[in-house]
Amino acid sequence: xxxxxxxxxxxxxxxxxxxxxxxxxxxxxxxxxxxxxxxxxxxxxxxxxxxxxxxxxxxxxxxxxxxxxxxxxxxxxxxxxxxxxxxxxxxxxxxxxxxxxxxxxxxxxxxxxxxxxxxxxxxxxxxxxxxxxxxxxxxxxxxxxxxxxxxxxxxxxxxxxxxxxxxxxxxxxxxxxxxxxxxxxxxxxxxxxxxxxxxxxxxxxxxxxxxxxxxxxxxxxxxxxxxxxxxxxxxxxxxxxxxxxxxxxxxxxxxxxxxxxxxxxxxxxxxxxxxxxxxxxxxxxxxxxxxxxxxxxxxxxxxxxxxxxxxxxxxxxxxxxxxxxxxxxxxxxxxxxxxxxxxxxxxxxxxxxxxxxxxxxxxxxxxxxxxxxxxxxxxxxxxxxxxxxxxxxxxxxxxxxxxxxxxxxxxxxxxxxxxxxxxxxxxxxxxxxxxxxxxxxxxxxxxxxxxxxxxxxxxxxxxxxxxxxxxxxxxxxxxxxxxxxxx
Numbered sequence: 001x002x003x004x005x006x007x008x009x010x011x012x013x014x015x016x017x018x019x020x021x022x023x024x025x026x027x028x029x030x031x032x033x034x035x036x037x038x039x040x041x042x043x044x045x046x047x048x049x050x051x052x053x054x055x056x057x058x059x060x061x062x063x064x065x066x067x068x069x070x071x072x073x074x075x076x077x078x079x080x081x082x083x084x085x086x087x088x089x090x091x092x093x094x095x096x097x098x099x100x101x102x103x104x105x106x107x108x109x110x111x112x113x114x115x116x117x118x119x120x121x122x123x124x125x126x127x128x129x130x131x132x133x134x135x136x137x138x139x140x141x142x143x144x145x146x147x148x149x150x151x152x153x154x155x156x157x158x159x160x161x162x163x164x165x166x167x168x169x170x171x172x173x174x175x176x177x178x179x180x181x182x183x184x185x186x187x188x189x190x191x192x193x194x195x196x197x198x199x200x201x202x203x204x205x206x207x208x209x210x211x212x213x214x215x216x217x218x219x220x221x222x223x224x225x226x227x228x229x230x231x232x233x234x235x236x237x238x239x240x241x242x243x244x245x246x247x248x249x250x251x252x253x254x255x256x257x258x259x260x261x262x263x264x265x266x267x268x269x270x271x272x273x274x275x276x277x278x279x280x281x282x283x284x285x286x287x288x289x290x291x292x293x294x295x296x297x298x299x300x301x302x303x304x305x306x307x308x309x310x311x312x313x314x315x316x317x318x319x320x321x322x323x324x325x326x327x328x329x330x331x332x333x334x335x336x337x338x339x340x341x342x343x344x345x346x347x348x349x350x351x352x353x354x355x356x357x358x359x360x361x362x363x364x365x366x367x368x369x370x371x372x373x374x375x376x377x378x379x380x381x382x383x384x385x386x387x388x389x390x391x392x393x394x395x396x397x398x399x400x401x402x403x404x405x406x407x408x409x410x411x412x413x414x415x416x417x418x419x420x421x422x423x424x425x426x427x428x429x430x431x432x433x434x435x436x437x438x439x440x441x442x443x444x445x446x447x448x449x450x451x452x453x454x455x456x457x458x459x460x461x462x463x464x465x466x467x468x469x470x471x472x473x474x475x476x477x478x479x480x481x482x483x484x485x486x487x
Contacts, residue, residue, distance in 0.1 A: 005037030006210045009063075009070070010044045010200065013056035016261035019314065020215055020245050021059075022066065023279045027242060028213045029068045030280070030302035040207060041073035043084045046196050051086075062262040066272045067295055080207040085199050092194040095202050095232070096155055096187065104231045105187060107153040108135040109146040130183025131156065152190035157198075157227065159184050165223040170211070170240035170304045177223040185224055197221055201228040204237060211238040213304070240304050243283050243311045250313065269342065269375025271330065274323035282312040292325055320373035327369050336365045339375050346379040348386050360471065367467035385471050388479045390458040400454040401484050409485065410441045411451045416481045425474050430466035455484040 007028040011021055032039035041063070045051035060074065072078035082088055099105035108131075110118075119129040136158060138146075146153070163179035187198035194202075204212060204225075219241045229236045244252060259265055265275060273295065280298050281291065284307050293301070327335060340361065343349045349361060368381040384390075392398045401408050414437045422429050434452075438444045443451075454460060456468055456477065469477065 004210075005032060005035035006040065006208055007032050007037065007213055008040040008042055008073075008204070008207065008209050010042040010203075011059050012044045012047060012050075013052060013059060014047055014050040015055055016263055017059045017062040019260055019262065019265075019279070022062070022068075022262050022275070023245065023282055024214055024242065025063060025068050026066070026276060026279050027284070027302070027307070029070075030298055031211065031213060031304060032071075033299035034302050037210075038072055039070045040078070040209065041070040041076070041083070042203060042207070043074055044196065044200065046085045046194065046199050048086070048193065058263060062266070065266060066262065066276055068276075085194070085203070088199075088203070089192075091206070092188075092199060092202060093192070096192075096194065096198070099157070099187075099231060100155065102231075103158065105155050105157050106136055106138075106184075107143070108156045108184075108186070109138075109143075109151045109153045110135055111151075128181055130181065131185070133184050136184060154186045154190055155188035156184040157187045157224070157231070159227060165226055167219075167222050167226065167239055169219075170213075170238055171243075171307050172216075172219070172241055172309050175219065175222075179223070179227070182223055182227075187228070197224045198228060201225040205229065205232070205234045209237055211240060211304075213240045213242065216241045216244050240307065242307060243309055245282055246311045246313050248313060248315065250311070265374075267376075269338065269372075269377070270319070270323050271326045271338075271375075273330075274319070274326040277326075278319045278322050281318075282314065283308055292322065324373050327372050327375065332362060332366055335369055335375070336362045339365050339369075339378050342376050342378055343382070348379065348382060363467060363471050367463035367471060370463075384457040384459065384462065384468075388476065388483070390455070390480055390483055392454070392458045393460070397454045397458055397460050400450050400460065403485070407441070407443045407447045408451055411437060411443050411448055412455055412481050412485055414440045415452055416478060419474055419477045419481075422474065425470060425472075425477070427466055427470060430469040433469070434465075456480050 009021075009025040009028050011017070011025075017025075029039050031037070041060075043056055045056075056074075063070075070076060072080070073083045096105065100107070110131075115131065118132055118134075122129045135156070159179050159182050161180060165177040165179055165182075167175045167177070169175055185197065186195055188194050200221075222239055222241075226236055246252060259268070262275070266272075276295050276298070277291075277293055280293065280302070284302065286293065286301055286306070336358075340349070340354055343361070343364075344351070344354070349357075353361065364382055364385055365378070367385075368378055371381050372378060401412070403409055415433065418433050418436055419425065422433075434448060437452075438448055441448075449465065450460065453462070453465060453468070456472060462468070472480065
C-alpha cells in the first residue's frame with residue numbers, strides 16, 4: 001500500500017445525505033487534508049433495489065455545497081476505478097471464485113425461509129442467531145441434487161472457529177470479537193451480486209485505502225471485513241469508528257428530532273461554512289475554548305486522537321448560534337444574494353427589484369441579519385419595510401405616540417419637515433436628522449428617538465434607525481408620519 005494517508009467516503013445512494021454521513025465525509029476529508037493524503041469518494045450501490053442516480057446526484061451536490069471536495073473517485077477519476085460497485089462485477093467475481101477454489105467460501109442452498117426458521121429456533125433457545133453451517137460440507141451428490149431441483153445458491157464465507165478477531169480502533173481502542181459468534185456469512189447473493197461486507201473489503205484493498213473512518217454503527221461489520229482481508233493475505237487498514245449522533249433526548253437522531261438531511265438545512269438558509277463548523281464539533285474537540293473555525297483552520301487542526309468515543313448530541317441551539325455568527329460576519333453581498341430567494345418566494349420583492357433596487361434590498365438584509373438564526377427567517381423580520389399601514393405591536397407602542405403628549409406632534413412634524421426638505425435620504429441624513437429635530441423642538445432622548453421609531457415601524461425595538469430611514473426613503477417616511485399624525 002501507499003505510505004501516504006488515503007481515506008474514503010462511500011455512501012449508499014438510497015436517499016439524501018444524512019447529517020451523520022456528512023460528518024463522516026468531513027472527518028475523512030479533514031484527515032486527508034491534515035496528512036497531505038488522498039480523499040476518495042466511492043458509491044456503494046450494492047442495494048440495487050433502493051439505489052438511485054437521483055440520490056447519488058443529491059449526495060454529490062450536497063458535498064460540493066459544503067465545500068468537501070475529493071481528489072479521486074466519482075466524477076473526478078483516478079487509477080483505481082470504476083468507482084461504483086455496480087460497475088465492478090467482474091472484479092468481484094474473480095475474488096469470489098478465488099475464495100471458492102481455496103475452500104474459504106462455499107455455495108449455500110438454504111432458502112430464506114429455512115434460514116429464518118433456524119434463526120427463530122436459536123432465539124427460542126436464548127442463543128445468538130447465526131448460520132449453523134448446514135451447507136458448509138455438502139457432498140458432490142448433495143450439491144448435484146440441489147442443482148437438479150433448480151435451487152439457487154448464495155455464497156457464504158467460511159468463518160474460522162475459536163478465533164479472536166482483534167480490531168485496534170483509532171477511536172475506541174482494542175475491540176475483540178469472537179469468530180464463533182459471527183457465523184458463516186453471505187458474501188454474494190443468489191444472482192451473484194456481492195453483498196456490502198465483501199464488496200467494501202475488496203474495494204478498500206484494491207483502492208489502497210489506509211484508514212477507514214466511519215460511523216460506530218459499522219463496527220459490527222468490521223470483523224467480517226477483517227476476516228476477508230485475512231483470507232486473501234491482505235494488509236488490514238486502520239479503522240476509526242466515530243460515535244453516534246444523538247438527539248437532545250440522547251436517543252439516536254431521527255426525524256422526530258427535526259431535520260436530518262443536509263439539504264433540509266440548506267433549504268432553510270443555513271450557511272455551508274456554519275454546517276461544517278458545527279459538524280466538526282460533533283465528536284471532535286479542538287484545543288482551547290474557541291468554537292468558530294474556518295474549513296482551512298479545521299484542515300490544519302484535525303487529528304483522530306481528539307475524536308471522542310462518547311456519543312455526540314445534536315444541539316440545534318448551538319447550530320443556530322454558530323450559523324448566526326456566520327450570517328453576521330460574512331460579506332453582506334454574499335448574505336444578500338442568499339436571502340433574495342426567500343424574499344422572492346414570499347412575494348415581498350420581484351425580479352425587477354433584484355435588478356433595479358439591489359442596493360435597497362441589501363440595506364434591508366443589513367438591517368435585519370442581526371436577528372437571524374438562518375436566512376429563511378428573514379421574511380419574519382422585514383414586514384415593517386413593506387407595509388405602509390403601520391401596525392402597532394402592542395399598547396406600549398401605541399402610548400409612545402399618543403398625540404396628547406406634547407412632545408409627540410412636535411417631533412413628528414419637525415421630522416417630516418426635515419425629510420421633505422432633504423435632497424437625498426442617505427446615511428449622512430439619517431445620522432444628522434435627529435440633532436436637527438432636537439434643536440428645533442428641544443425634545444431629546446427617548447421621547448425623540450422612540451417617537452420616530454414607533455411612528456415608522458409600530459415597534460419599540462428593531463433595526464437601527466439609520467437603516468430604517470434609508471430603507472423607507474422620503475415617500476415611505478412621509479406616508480407613515482402622516483398616518484401616525486392622523487391616527
